[in-house]
Amino acid sequence: MFDTVLVANRGEIAVRVVRTLRAMGVRSVAVFSDADADARHVREADEAVRIGPAPATESYLSVERLLEAAARTGAQAVHPGYGFLAENAGFARACEEAGLAFIGPSADAIALMGDKIRAKETVKAAGVPVVPGSSGSGLTDEQLAGAAREIGMPVLLKPSAGGGGKGMRLVRDEAVLADEIAAARREARASFGDDTLLVERWIDRPRHIEIQVLADGHGNVVHLGERECSLQRRHQKVIEEAPSVLLDEATRAAMGEAAVQAARSCGYRGAGTVEFIVPGGDPSQYYFMEMNTRLQVEHPVTELVTGLDLVEWQLRVAAGERLGFAQEDVRLTGHAIEARLCAEDPARGFLPSGGTVLRLREPEGDGVRTDSGLSEGTEVGSLYDPMLSKVIAYGPDRETALRRLRAALAGTVTLGVQTNAGFLRRLLAHPAVVAGELDTGLVEREVDGLVATDVPEAVYEAAAAVRLDALRPRGDGWTDPFSVPSGWRMGGEPKAAAFHLRVTDPVEHTPRGTHTVTGDRVTVTLDGVRHTFHRAADWLGRDGDAWHVRDHDPVAASLNRSAHAGADSLTAPMPGTVTVVKVAVGDEVSAGQSLLVVEAMKMEHVISAPHAGTVAELDVAPGTTVAMDQVLAVVAPTDDTAEETA
Incomplete structure (x- = not known):
């Protein structure tokens, strides 16, 4: 076994790998960019090495700097986590050439399975069923269109080199x-620097089932059962569980054997995942989609139902050990479900969010596990992936696991950064999810009913309570009577204090309930119902949802509108970086014309002109870092547009 392992990643996966290294008595080395100098994974590792500035291309994606860090710290092996370079054949090969063990498959296996076209051809030759589609690489547009017509609509176009x-x-x-x-x-x-495409038959209302495989360097390959990953949004998984309610024992065994054959076909070594698409109406008709040659985000659910530590077995296999068990020794016990907590705002179309974690409470207890890279004071920026943590629940059956996960998400607090915790809690309570009637389009079909767009009155009541509490006199000294929020006024009846507040739209709120403010908790009672909130600065949180309640100055807002009369301010929809500026002050623009591009957490958002007009102000340039709602530009409408608006 290795003495020292370098973890070439960040965030929750780096923390999770370090945890197993510590349990095995192996020294861990973390790497960090300038943006992560005080990150949790840096503090928890035995040693940490700076590898460059904040941009990933100059730090976490720099093979040269990672290898230098390994050499400086005496590491004998590198664990790539997932994302960044985890499925980069060049990185795996560079590690091997530097005399480092790459804790993952061989570079050849990564390259083969990373090419979706070659991967399909390889596993098909091994007898694994594949989705009907085009064959061959480098097809022209005409050849792709011909293959699509031959397959029949609808079809799915897929990048050969891509994922996610x-x-x-x-x-x-x-x-x-x-x-x-x-x-x-x-x-x-x-996205990938490669525009090679393939075309496949689209399967309506499909289910996404993946099989976890584990292989050593001595020819032994086993599968560890399946994970259901059908709850997705924009082709990104949001909830995963093991086992799937769809499969019976016979189908599970057949799919597991197909996954084992897929792994053998590329000489696989280590932990990997073979992904299948399954028609919900006939689970016996399953098709290979792709193989992920790394640890998956959702691996904890497999660990909980098998009792195996997959990171430990990754290390043991990379160190040359044989698997210590055979296929017949694998048992699936109980049920586990995982939710991915991401820095995104469901109420704003799931745009990336950011900020400083002011208050953190992560769930724990019987049957609950949290894999997290967060701590209070963590700065969540726009440079890296938006996933912050994973909340996993385990129980003797699916109903118990669902109930525990919903409760865990309700108790999750990450004030200062907007997350999807409340959305996930509501998704897990959806009747179709509770019944196990899943498919990859369910979330998109039901998303409007799962997103909380209205701000409850109790939120404004709690915000007003905090402000009232701050105005109350403290101590035994003299109190200015004009500072006491009594509602007294000269020559008239007392009037209750009103507060101008804003979450999305401005609201004037007059407290009408009873309330108590104690430390980081606010309790308000409205119409006989008691509501308890966590609070930090201007943030309030309850049941996984969070609200940033700011003071609103109606006079200043009115003056600002007057200053920009006849013009429209374009603001940043999310914290991020301006990557493209297509106009200059004085340019004439048409309605809907693309003016700027803001990028955050691997997502681009185009800022377009709201109407025809002239660029009156432009406050940013390529490379400018912007906050959410920051004014980027102002477009003054043409006379005709202004008259139409009036």
Whole structure:
């Protein structure tokens, strides 16, 4: 076994790998960019090395700097986590050439399975069923269109080099096929530097089932059962569970054997995942989609139902050990479900969010596990992936696991950064989810009913309570009577204090209930119902939801509107970095014209002109870091537009 392992990643996965290294008595080395100098994974590792400035291309994606860090600290092996370089064949090969053990499969296996076209051809030759689709690499637009017509609509266009849903396009109408192929190529080229596409038959209301495999370097390969990953949004998983309620024992065994054959076909070593798409109406008709040659985000649910530590077995296999068990020794006991907690705002279309974690409470207790990279004071920026942590619940059955996970999400507090915890809690209570009637389109179909857009009156009541409490006199000294919020006024009846507040739209709120403010808790009672909130600065949280309640100055807002009369201010929809500026002050623009691009957490958002007019102000340039709602530009409308608006 290795003495020292360098963890070439950050956030919750780095913390999770360090935890197993510590349990095994192996020294851990963390790496960090300037943005992560005080991050939790840095503090928890035995040693930490700075590898560069904040941009990932100059730090976490720099093979040279990672290898230097390994050499400086005497590491014998590198664990890549997931994301960044975890599925980069060049990095795996560079580690091997530097005399370091890469804790993962061989570079050849990564390269083979990273090419979706070659991967399909390889596993098909091994007898694994694949989704009907195009064959061969480097197909022209005409060849792709011909394959699509032969398969029959609807079809799915997929980048051969991609993953995570980027560049995937569902085409139902043959008339738009050429345009969709061109668009998919652009997205693939921008995301992966490779615009090679394949086309596959689209399966309506599919379920996404993946099989965890584990292989050593001595020819032993086993599967550890399946995970259901059908709850997705924009092709990104949000909830995963093990086992799946869809599969019976016979189908589970058949899919497991197919996954084992897929792993053998590429000479796999270590932990990996074989992903299948399954028609919900006939689970016996399963098809290979791809193989992820790394540890998966959702691996904890497999650990909980098998009792195995997958990171430990990754290390043991990389150190040359044999698997200590056979397929017949694998038992699935109980049920586990995982929710991905991300820095995003469901009420704003799931745009990335950011900020400083002012108050943190992560769930724990019987049957609950949290894998997290957070701590109070953590600065969540726009440079890296938005996933902050994972909350996992385990129980003897699915009903218990669901109940525990909903309760865990309700008790999750991350004030200062908006997250999707409340959305996930409501999703887990949806009747179809409770019944196990899942498919990959369910979240998108039901999303409007799962997003809380209205601000409850109790939130404003709690915010007013905090402000009233701050105005109350403290101590035994003299109190200015004009500072006491009694509602007294000269020559009239007392009038209750009113507060101008804003979450989204401005509200004038007059407290009408009873309230108590104690430390970081606020309790208000309205209409006989008691509500308890966590608080930090201007943030309030309850049941996984959080609200940033700011003071609103109606006079200043009115003056600002007057200053920009006849003009529209364009603001940043999320904290991020301006990557593209297409106009200059004085330029004439048309309605809907793209003016700027803001990027955050691997997501781009185009800022367009709200109407025809002239760019009157432009406050940013490429590379400018912006806060949410920061004014980026002002477009003064043309006379005709102004008259129409009036």
